[in-house]
Structures are given as C-alpha cells and as structure tokens.
Amino acid sequence: MVTSIMIVGVGGQGSLLASKLLGRAAMDKGYDVKVSEVHGMSQRGGSVVTYVKFGDKVNSPIIDKGEADYIISFELLEAARYVEFLKPGGQIVTNSQQIDPMPVIAGTAEYPSELISKMEAAGAKVDAIDALTIAEQAGSSKATNIVLMGVFSKYIEEISKEEWIKAVEASVPSKFLELNLKAFEMGLAAE
Amino acid sequence: MKELMLGNKAVARGLYEAGVAVASSYPGTPSTETTEEAAKYDEIYCEWAPNEKVAMETAFGASRAGKRSYCAMKHVGLNVAADPLFTMSYTGVNAGMVILVADDPGMHSSQNEQDSRHYAIAAKMPMLEPADSQEAKDFVIEAYDISEQFDTPVLIKMCTRVAHSQSVVETGERADIPVKPYVKDAGKYVMVPANAKRRHPIVEERTRKLVAFAEESSLNRVEEGSDTSMGIITSSTSYQYVKEVFGDKYPVLKIGLINPLPEKKIRDFAAKVDKLVVVEELDPIIETHCKTLGLEVTGKDIFPLIDEFSQGLIATKLGLPEKPACKPIEGLPGRPPAMCAGCPHRGMFYVLSKNKITVMGDIGCYTLGATPPLCAIDTTECMGASISSLHGFNTALGAEAEKNTVAVIGDSTFMHSGMTGLANIAYNQTNSTVIILDNSITGMTGHQQNPTTGFNLRGDPAGKIDLEALVRAMGINRVRVVDPYNLAEAEAAVKEELAAEEPSVIISRRPCALLKKVKRGEPIQVNPDKCKSCKACMKLGCPAISFKDGHAKVDATQCFGCKVCSELCKFGAFETLNGEAITW
Structure with missing residues (x-):
C-alpha cells in the first residue's frame, strides 16, 4: 500500500520545503519514501510539481495520471491543472490564492473562473483555504507552505500531530522554527 | 545511519565514503548538487571550473597526482569535455577518477535530449547507471574500484529522476585511501602517435576484461519472476517504473553497468523467457546490443525514442488498461517560466525588443528573454554560440547585419565559452556588438559562483576576473558598462555601439534580484x-x-x-x- 501525494504550485512558493517535511515525517514513521522534484528552469515562476510517495515499498519516484491520493496546491489554477493525476474521488487541499500566469498578465488569456466547482465536477474532493492570510496572521507570508501542510496533516491518519511537529523541527532553520510551528498549528486548526 | 537523500546528495556521500580528495565541475541541471553537496565535506576539495573541459582535465590532473578525483556535468557539458574524455580513455588513470554525466530526458531544463550512453561506447569507457539514491552512493564507491582495477576513468550516468529524487540511503564510513605516488611514464601519459598506438590495444583488451567483469558483477542482476512468458531488461529509472507496474511477476535483468554490456548473462536471461522486452529511455542502446547478439527483442518498436518514461506509459505499451482518473479540466492557461520581478535582464531585453534588433542568444536564465511579450531572442543553441554565430552572421551579411544584430551572453557563460568567440571577433574584425549580461552569478542552475564574481564554490573570497580589462586585453577598444535598470542609458549604448565601425562590448551590469546580498527596493x-x-x-x-x-x-x-x-x-x-x- 503506497500513499501518493503531489505538491504543486508556482516556482518559488516553497514546495521543496513542504516535500522535505512530508518525506521526513513519513520516513521517521518507518515507511519507505520517495520524493521527486524538478529543479532548474521551471523554478523561474513556472508551474512546479513535486511527488511524494510513502508505503511499505516505493518503486517509481513519480506519480502518473490517476495515481495521486492527494494534491496539495499552493495556488488555485495549479490545483486544477493537475486534477487528472488524482484517483477518482481523490482529495485536493489547495490554497485559494490566485497568481496570474504570464498569458493572463500579457492579456492573451483570462484567469479561469469557478475552478473549485470545476475540480469537483472532474471528480475531486476539494478543501480550499486562504493559507496566505493565515500565514500572514502567523507572522509571514513565507509560511504559507507550512500552513497548508498543517491543513493537509489532518488527512493523513498514519502520522500523528506530534510526529508532524517533530518533522517541522527537523526541516526548518531554528530561527524560523517558532513562526513555522505557529503556522502549522494555525493550518491544523483552520476550518 | 538511514537518511532520505536526493540522488545527487547520495553521489556526494559516495564520494566522501570512497575517499575522494578533489572535485572540479561546471554547474548544469540536473548534476549541480553533486558537487555542492560534496563541498560540505571538509575532506573533499571542491571547485567550480570555468567549463566542463577544464573541470575534467583538472580532475584528471588530480588523479594523475595520486588522489581520487571527480568531475560532474550535465549531458551537454560532456560534449564540451569530449576531447579529454576520448584520450583519457587511452592514458587511463593513476588514482581512481569518476566522471558524472546527468541526462535530462523530457528536457526539464535543457536544450536537447541527447543520450550520453553513446559517449561511453564511443570513448570505450565503463559507465554505471544507478536507479535510486542508494545505488547512486554504492555505484560511486564501486566506480572508484573499477577505475583503479581496470586503469580507466569511469562514467556514472544519472538522469533527472534519479538525480532529483530522494530515497532512503544507508550511509557508511569514509575509506582511508593512501596517495598513489605519481611516476613519470611517457608511454602512458604522453599521447603522441607512437605512444597512442601502443595504448589503443590496451584499451581494447581492457574492454574485453570489462565484458568478463560485466558477466559476473552484481551491478547487473537478475530478479526472478513467477511468469516467464515475458522477461524485461532495463536500467536506471525505467527499472523503477517496470517494478511499479509488474512487481515480481516477470523476471527482470537490471543493468547497472551499461557499458560494456554482458553477453552471456543476457543470452542466458533471454533463454529463460518466452518474450524479451527492453525498457530504456531515449536511444536503443541495450536493445541494439541484444540485436547484435542475434536475439529477438521488443523495444523501440513500441516504446518512444522521445521524452521521459513513466509507469503509466510502460503499462499501456505492454497492453494494460489506463487507470481511472479525475477528468482533465480543459482550456486552462499555461504557466511558462518567466524572468523574475526585478530581473536585471528585463530592461536590456526591452531595449532590444523595442528597437527590433536581431539577437543571438545563449544559455542561461536570460534565454527567457525569448518568451512573450518581449520575444527578444532569435537563437539559442549551446554555451557560447551567441558570440561565435554573431560573427558568422555578420561575416555573411556585412554592414546590413552589423548595424542591427547583437549577441547576448551571461557572465558565467562568457567565461565558459564566450571568450573564444570574442577572440574570433577581435582577430577577424567584424563590427560585432556583444552584450554581456553580467548579473554577477550563475543564475539558472541556482546561484553558483564563477570566475567573475570574486568568490569560490564555498563562498569564500577568491580570484576575480575583471571583465572590462579582459575584453580590452583581447583587443576590443569599445567597452562600456551600463545599468539595465536605466533604459535610456541602455538604449543609447546599444544604438551607439551598433553604429560603431569596430567591434564593441556592452557590459549590462546589475546583480541577480534573487541574490541574498541584493536589497529589495520599496514596492x-x-x-x-x-x-x-x-x-x-x-x-x-x-x-x-x-x-x-x-x-x-x-x-x-x-x-x-x-x-x-x-x-x-x-x-x-x-x-x-x-x-x-x-x-x-
């Protein structure tokens, strides 16, 4: 049994830290873990995808169409872009923040409307939350990624809150620990 | 100890455990982190060289001096270093030497999709291909043993999905490797024709011995399956996809030593199964070898030559149904990468676009100047081609081109292979205008230092090449520095230098906006x-x-x-x- 999670967003939003945290929590729990990232050009404001898989034995480091149990998205349009990677009835946990991609900025496309209902119509369950505002309340917009991981942690019964917190402590620099722990707690508490 | 490690970090761990002393590389996605992570071990001297050829020759010098050495590059970097590669195959090594090359199937961050395994065959050099982080570490250590046992540099081939995937690694201790004294040996190290003629048969004999090694080595292992109606030969990340789809159902011959390939081991495997299938990304290297052995094999007749693979692709090509999935949402706008807010390149590209100037581009973040709405770049091929091809363009068309065509190249790329192109302009005198986009860092690969930044790989103060003085010393009289945030100044410089009746260089200078030392302005x-x-x-x-x-x-x-x-x-x-x- 393998749990497959895609973390998607816009280059520079901090998906690498989120995948590190998740990978760490799963490994400390004794699972086999694989995390696949893409570095380089796509990090310059492009659409970025990270795959995290854990279970008794993980072979492929990537997730194919119809394989993801969860999508964690830092941006609404990016959640919609990868919906076909979800199993039917799979869960999306997304930040409701919208970041205009270059075609929208350049005026050649519109930012799509009603994305949440479109994702639900595609067969996904959607948990959308304004993680940016929560992160700002926690002390910094930079902690948006950790807020979302706090929201997401509720869905993974195998890993306890204490184990998540241990993983946060092991994954962030000590001077940002307090901020990130607060952000995680606020994400966890968010409805 | 068990640790979740990026493939590239596991390579660095392997270097540490293998007792490697010297590493010299040029950054290139997806190879860069191997050297950055190695630099975190005090026991390994690590540096960025100006290009891959220099890096490989440096590593070779260290090997000859008697210490285990390493160099890393992306696939296209191996093209730059191909010259030393082929002859180092003849000379062999003193202490062990490993050359890592990272391919990028799917071109996540590359200009082509070449298959570097061809180089191992062409240079007659052993090549190992790990499939996850644990193998990345283990294979590096084994590669040094092979290098010293068979007197040859050894290639390690990574790909994006092995280099940039994390999996669990069991770490070990660093080996204490004594220095092997350097002994003058002209017959081995001076490759004049007479000596090279004596070395070539040694290379061929070495390959024969390596084939025998490939037959026995656990690098190539058979995993038994319950159903012998099909047997799969595979390597690298494709192995993981095969196991994901079929588990232990079919027998698998997992190849770790991709060159030279075994013969008997493959024949024996083929004899046990009804149908032989080869699963490999890009070119049919294993498949061609099987065909040479006279074996009937399914490979590129069903699998693509293009792009990276996935478990889904392998499943459907071998007749399994597609997995049910959520329906795609059609008509979403794309999100291509773009130059960052505050990027110093943007101002210069605006000026070039506004004035409808033909722009010979190069490799780096600034290649994004080709994207809408600026669409400022006409060409992009390889490191340094902007300047050399500008000279060719201007030579072909003369004044009509010279007044309206420029080359743009980053500071690191100029050091890598822009200087020789500029030497051609200075020597053969086209009235070419070269713009060096100096953002004081190697940007695209994630902020590596270079010879113009004044800092070394570890961030400590280092030698600093003065670009203006260098360009002048090469014989370019018209050299000026502009701030690309100042559009009027940048535009005036471009117009004046295009009009000039001699070669000129504009240095468009402002540090990358993402550098920590760069202070953000007020929004x-x-x-x-x-x-x-x-x-x-x-x-x-x-x-x-x-x-x-x-x-x-x-x-x-x-x-x-x-x-x-x-x-x-x-x-x-x-x-x-x-x-x-x-x-x-």
Whole structure:
C-alpha cells in the first residue's frame, strides 16, 4: 500500500520545503519514501510539481495520471491543472490564492473562473483555504507552505500531530522554527 | 545511519565514503548538487571550473597526482569535455577518477535530449547507471574500484529522476585511501602517435576484461519472476517504473553497468523467457546490443525514442488498461517560466525588443528573454554560440547585419565559452556588438559562483576576473558598462555601439534580484486616476504587473521596486505606496 501525494504550485512558493517535511515525517514513521522534484528552469515562476510517495515499498519516484491520493496546491489554477493525476474521488487541499500566469498578465488569456466547482465536477474532493492570510496572521507570508501542510496533516491518519511537529523541527532553520510551528498549528486548526 | 537523500546528495556521500580528495565541475541541471553537496565535506576539495573541459582535465590532473578525483556535468557539458574524455580513455588513470554525466530526458531544463550512453561506447569507457539514491552512493564507491582495477576513468550516468529524487540511503564510513605516488611514464601519459598506438590495444583488451567483469558483477542482476512468458531488461529509472507496474511477476535483468554490456548473462536471461522486452529511455542502446547478439527483442518498436518514461506509459505499451482518473479540466492557461520581478535582464531585453534588433542568444536564465511579450531572442543553441554565430552572421551579411544584430551572453557563460568567440571577433574584425549580461552569478542552475564574481564554490573570497580589462586585453577598444535598470542609458549604448565601425562590448551590469546580498527596493503602485490604460508597462512582461479593471496594477508582494516600469509611463501613473512621485 503506497500513499501518493503531489505538491504543486508556482516556482518559488516553497514546495521543496513542504516535500522535505512530508518525506521526513513519513520516513521517521518507518515507511519507505520517495520524493521527486524538478529543479532548474521551471523554478523561474513556472508551474512546479513535486511527488511524494510513502508505503511499505516505493518503486517509481513519480506519480502518473490517476495515481495521486492527494494534491496539495499552493495556488488555485495549479490545483486544477493537475486534477487528472488524482484517483477518482481523490482529495485536493489547495490554497485559494490566485497568481496570474504570464498569458493572463500579457492579456492573451483570462484567469479561469469557478475552478473549485470545476475540480469537483472532474471528480475531486476539494478543501480550499486562504493559507496566505493565515500565514500572514502567523507572522509571514513565507509560511504559507507550512500552513497548508498543517491543513493537509489532518488527512493523513498514519502520522500523528506530534510526529508532524517533530518533522517541522527537523526541516526548518531554528530561527524560523517558532513562526513555522505557529503556522502549522494555525493550518491544523483552520476550518 | 538511514537518511532520505536526493540522488545527487547520495553521489556526494559516495564520494566522501570512497575517499575522494578533489572535485572540479561546471554547474548544469540536473548534476549541480553533486558537487555542492560534496563541498560540505571538509575532506573533499571542491571547485567550480570555468567549463566542463577544464573541470575534467583538472580532475584528471588530480588523479594523475595520486588522489581520487571527480568531475560532474550535465549531458551537454560532456560534449564540451569530449576531447579529454576520448584520450583519457587511452592514458587511463593513476588514482581512481569518476566522471558524472546527468541526462535530462523530457528536457526539464535543457536544450536537447541527447543520450550520453553513446559517449561511453564511443570513448570505450565503463559507465554505471544507478536507479535510486542508494545505488547512486554504492555505484560511486564501486566506480572508484573499477577505475583503479581496470586503469580507466569511469562514467556514472544519472538522469533527472534519479538525480532529483530522494530515497532512503544507508550511509557508511569514509575509506582511508593512501596517495598513489605519481611516476613519470611517457608511454602512458604522453599521447603522441607512437605512444597512442601502443595504448589503443590496451584499451581494447581492457574492454574485453570489462565484458568478463560485466558477466559476473552484481551491478547487473537478475530478479526472478513467477511468469516467464515475458522477461524485461532495463536500467536506471525505467527499472523503477517496470517494478511499479509488474512487481515480481516477470523476471527482470537490471543493468547497472551499461557499458560494456554482458553477453552471456543476457543470452542466458533471454533463454529463460518466452518474450524479451527492453525498457530504456531515449536511444536503443541495450536493445541494439541484444540485436547484435542475434536475439529477438521488443523495444523501440513500441516504446518512444522521445521524452521521459513513466509507469503509466510502460503499462499501456505492454497492453494494460489506463487507470481511472479525475477528468482533465480543459482550456486552462499555461504557466511558462518567466524572468523574475526585478530581473536585471528585463530592461536590456526591452531595449532590444523595442528597437527590433536581431539577437543571438545563449544559455542561461536570460534565454527567457525569448518568451512573450518581449520575444527578444532569435537563437539559442549551446554555451557560447551567441558570440561565435554573431560573427558568422555578420561575416555573411556585412554592414546590413552589423548595424542591427547583437549577441547576448551571461557572465558565467562568457567565461565558459564566450571568450573564444570574442577572440574570433577581435582577430577577424567584424563590427560585432556583444552584450554581456553580467548579473554577477550563475543564475539558472541556482546561484553558483564563477570566475567573475570574486568568490569560490564555498563562498569564500577568491580570484576575480575583471571583465572590462579582459575584453580590452583581447583587443576590443569599445567597452562600456551600463545599468539595465536605466533604459535610456541602455538604449543609447546599444544604438551607439551598433553604429560603431569596430567591434564593441556592452557590459549590462546589475546583480541577480534573487541574490541574498541584493536589497529589495520599496514596492511601487499605479495611480488608477493617472493610468491611461495604454499598456506600455505591460510590454515588460513583469510578473508583478497585471492589467485589471481597465488599469495596470502592481502586486506589491511580488514588486521588487526596480522602477523600470515607471520609466515607460508617459503619464506618471506609477508612484510610491505613499502616493509620491517616483524619483531616482
């Protein structure tokens, strides 16, 4: 049994830290873990995808169409872009923040409307939350990624809150620990 | 100890455990982190060389001196280093030497999709191909043993999915490797024709011995399966996809030593199964070998030569149904990468685009100048080609091209292989205009130092090449430095140098906006009462500016405060967050 999670967003939003945290929590729990990232050009404001898989034995480091149990998205349009990677009835946990991609900025496309209902119509369950505002309340917009991981942690019964917190402590620099722990707690508490 | 490690970090761990002493590399995605992670071990001297050829020769020098050495590059970097590669195969090594090459199937961050396994065959050099982080570490250690046992540099071939995937690694201790004294040996190291003629048969004999090694080595292992109606030969990340789809159902011959390939081991495997299938990304290397052995094999007749593979692709090509999935949402706008807010390249590209100048481009972040709305770049091939091809373009067309064509190249790329192109311009005298986009760092690969930055790989002070002095010393008389945030200054420089009747270099200098040492300016805003909706500022393609409700709007969280947009506004609509006019 393998749990497959895609973390998607816009280059520079901090998906690498989120995948590190998740990978760490799963490994400390004794699972086999694989995390696949893409570095380089796509990090310059492009659409970025990270795959995290854990279970008794993980072979492929990537997730194919119809394989993801969860999508964690830092941006609404990016959640919609990868919906076909979800199993039917799979869960999306997304930040409701919208970041205009270059075609929208350049005026050649519109930012799509009603994305949440479109994702639900595609067969996904959607948990959308304004993680940016929560992160700002926690002390910094930079902690948006950790807020979302706090929201997401509720869905993974195998890993306890204490184990998540241990993983946060092991994954962030000590001077940002307090901020990130607060952000995680606020994400966890968010409805 | 068990640790979740990036494949590239596991390579670095392998270097540490193998007792490696010297590493010299040029950054290139997806190989860069192997050297950066190795630098975290005090026991390994690590440096960025100006290019891959220099890196490989440096590593070879260290090996000859008697210490285990390493160099890393991306696939296209191996093209640059191909010259030493082929002859080092003849000379062999003293202490062990490993050359890592990282391919990028699917071109996540590359200009082509070449299969570097061809190089191992052509240079007659052993090549190992790990399939996860544990193997990355283990294979590196084994590669040094092979290197010393068979007297040859050894290639390790990574791909994006092995290099940039994390999996669990069991770490070990560092081996204590004594220095092997250097002994003068002209017959081995001086490759004049007479000596090279004596070395070539040694290379061929070495390959025969390596084939025998490949038959026995656990690098190539058979995993039994319950159903012998099909047997699969595979390697690298394709192995993981095969196991994901079929588990232990079919027998698998997992190849770790991709060159030279075993013969008997493959024949024996083929004899046990009804149908032989080879699963490998890009070119049919294993498949061609099987065919040479006279075996009937399924491979590229069903699997693509193009792009990276996935478990889904392998499953469907071998007749399994597609997995049920959520339905795709059609018509979503794409999100291509873009130059960052505050990127110093943007101003210069705006000037070039506005003046409809033909631009020979190069490799780096600034290649993004080719994307809409600026569309400022006409060509991109390889490191350094901007300058050399500008000279060729101008040579072919003369004054008509010289007045309207430039080359753009980054500081690191100029050091890598732009200098020789400029030497050609200085020597053969076309009236070419070269723009060095000096952002004081190697940007695209994630901020590596280079010979013009004044710092070494570890961030400590180092030698610093003065670009202006260098260019002048090469014989370019017209050299000027401009600030690309100052559009008027940049535009005047471009027009004047294009008009000049001799070669010229413009250094467009401002550090990358993402560098920690670069201070962000205060964000600015648009006064909607003053904005006349002319969209002049939208031509910059700045991710912080969008057009909403009939007016330009600045996203304050993204705005870097470079104020370049305000220079384009004829109506003074940009202002500080306090509503004051923009000043410089």
